[in-house]
Amino acid sequence: MARADTLARAGELDRPELAYLVPFRTADGMRETELTWAELARDTDWATARLREHGLTAGQRALLTASGFEGFWGHAVIRALKDLRVTYGIAEAMGWDHRRTSVFHRELRPHAVIGLSAETLEGLSGAADIGEMFRPTRVVLARPAAVPMLRAVGVSACLFSAVGPALALECPERGGAHVNAAEWRINDREGELSIAAGEQRTSPLPETPLGIPGRVVAGRCGCGSEDPRVLFAEARQPLSSRS
Numbered sequence: 001m002a003r004a005d006t007l008a009r010a011g012e013l014d015r016p017e018l019a020y021l022v023p024f025r026t027a028d029g030m031r032e033t034e035l036t037w038a039e040l041a042r043d044t045d046w047a048t049a050r051l052r053e054h055g056l057t058a059g060q061r062a063l064l065t066a067s068g069f070e071g072f073w074g075h076a077v078i079r080a081l082k083d084l085r086v087t088y089g090i091a092e093a094m095g096w097d098h099r100r101t102s103v104f105h106r107e108l109r110p111h112a113v114i115g116l117s118a119e120t121l122e123g124l125s126g127a128a129d130i131g132e133m134f135r136p137t138r139v140v141l142a143r144p145a146a147v148p149m150l151r152a153v154g155v156s157a158c159l160f161s162a163v164g165p166a167l168a169l170e171c172p173e174r175g176g177a178h179v180n181a182a183e184w185r186i187n188d189r190e191g192e193l194s195i196a197a198g199e200q201r202t203s204p205l206p207e208t209p210l211g212i213p214g215r216v217v218a219g220r221c222g223c224g225s226e227d228p229r230v231l232f233a234e235a236r237q238p239l240s241s242r243s
């Protein structure tokens, strides 16, 4: 049978609702939650709107740095870039792959770098000037540990982070990373973040402490969004290193 026929028949098969099992770290160890195709589609729409606010538009180029196990948000961001018709390259976010980030950055000259990690910056800093490299990049969405490293060298980076199974993405106002309030309920208790499935979410998740130091800012942001914002605190020092 011709391949096109096989694919056409496969396309008629029922697709299971479940798209991903999302493992994430909590205050009490690893746990999993489900992610359906419908939820993934809504996460994609939300990510698309956030990236559009950063000025991403058709014909631009982006570099995404993500790890394989981050597929649950990686998939939404990749779909968002496709929907926006932004050409993208992908490098691994772990430190050992920093050379790929370097090559893509040089060759793609991306409008946006998304998901930049402290490990990648540490790898790059051996051979490059981080400030010189990223100051010309219009949009830099970086993980919490990477943001202060970038801002220290004059790169106006915005926060980008997984918060348990949710994605947190800072708008150009830079007042904390927004979390989609339609899908998630995010809270802080005693200086640490917790998350639960929101009203729209069909996959259940009761309130789960994440062990991530930080706080949540409620109320309307300067960008007009009512989605709460997450501010990440510096990781607590282990007891042994306290003086």
Ligand SMILES: [Zn+2]
Pocket (backbone or CB within 6 Å): 170, 171, 172, 173, 178, 221, 222, 223, 224, 225
């Ligand atoms: Zn905002």
